Amino acid sequence: MSRPRIATVSLAGCFGCHMSLLDIDERLFALAELVEFDRSPLTDLKEVGPCDIGLIEGGLCNAENVEVLRDFRRQCRVLVAVGACAINGGLPAQRNGRDIGRLMAEVYHARPGLAEGSGIPNDPELPLPLARVHPIHEVVHIDHFLPGCPPSADAIWACLTALLDGRDPALPRPLIRYD
């Protein structure tokens, strides 16, 4: 029987939730026995394939984030919003009160110390930012929320093992934290 497949991704994240996943330490060996990793910052796969579990870190801040999130929703049976950013936009959503055009101009054009002629990057290769940062459940259906900034390694482990056992990954009180 083939092992369950897990995909992970960081959208408008800081990779901190992935670091917290690595914080399960030697339990990573047990996890490597239990599952197969699909697309993830930890593997070299470029596209997400059919998976049992998708772990999403980060909110949505640009067009590519939305495209990748939709790919994950299409391919993953169970999608988990991991961390404060995926859940409510997180600290990056503090930009939501500001005009994105003005923010870009402030950083790439008007900031002191920039080289002469610096301007807002405009190559079509680059994904356009969204007007506002959004949590991922506003764009696709999310099956489970794993809060924390980041969630503790124990919370991630509890959630993963429950899902792999086919149980509801409801966290006990001490593993729920938003900060």
Add this chain to the structure above:
Amino acid sequence: MSTTFDLDGQPVPFQPGDTVIAAATRAGHTIPHLCWDPRLGPSGACRLCTVEVNGRPAAACTTRALAGLRVACQTEPLQQRRRQLLQMMFVEGNHFCPSCEKSGGCALQSAAYAAGMTGPQWEEFYPQRAVDASHPALWLDTNRCILCKLCVRASTELDGKGVFAIGGHGIHTHLIVHSPSGRLADSAIAATDEAAQICPVGAILPKRRGFAVPIGERPQDTP
């Protein structure tokens, strides 16, 4: 003569004039709440203390205790309802706990932990009200305000200053400062006032003091 009502199968003694939550709290029970304080008149704003009284939902903070009432508090439907109320309060404001100085000491946050809230199910409002940092000792971020009115009542009932009020309607309802300019600096508030300290969330905070308590030792941290 002692009179009692029934709370989740246990008799709770009460005195004439008691509300359900006042009598239950005095007897050592916990009914989840955010806008109730035994020193102040009831508000009935947060609805978190909703219990079933003789089978019907009622706010424990505005319901008078009566002999023989049958009150249910710890039921799964009520717990589910509390989770939903808390989700509403979270999406209504900018509750970015990871950078809030009140994290670990916040009544909203700990109520959500206790209710097992993991994520929201509604769209975020992302309100964008300006921070008032005009006061030398205090600052005000009403994007975190849950409109419990504890500061309003403390300022009128305990401090006698009437610094705060509620303005606006519907989703635009917000906390306002009673001063000619609308700014905290031009009000009569002092950092030692009860109204300055009673805020259960991170809306009214002292300046130049934050992140002073190590994680693990904050009031709401669990071992």
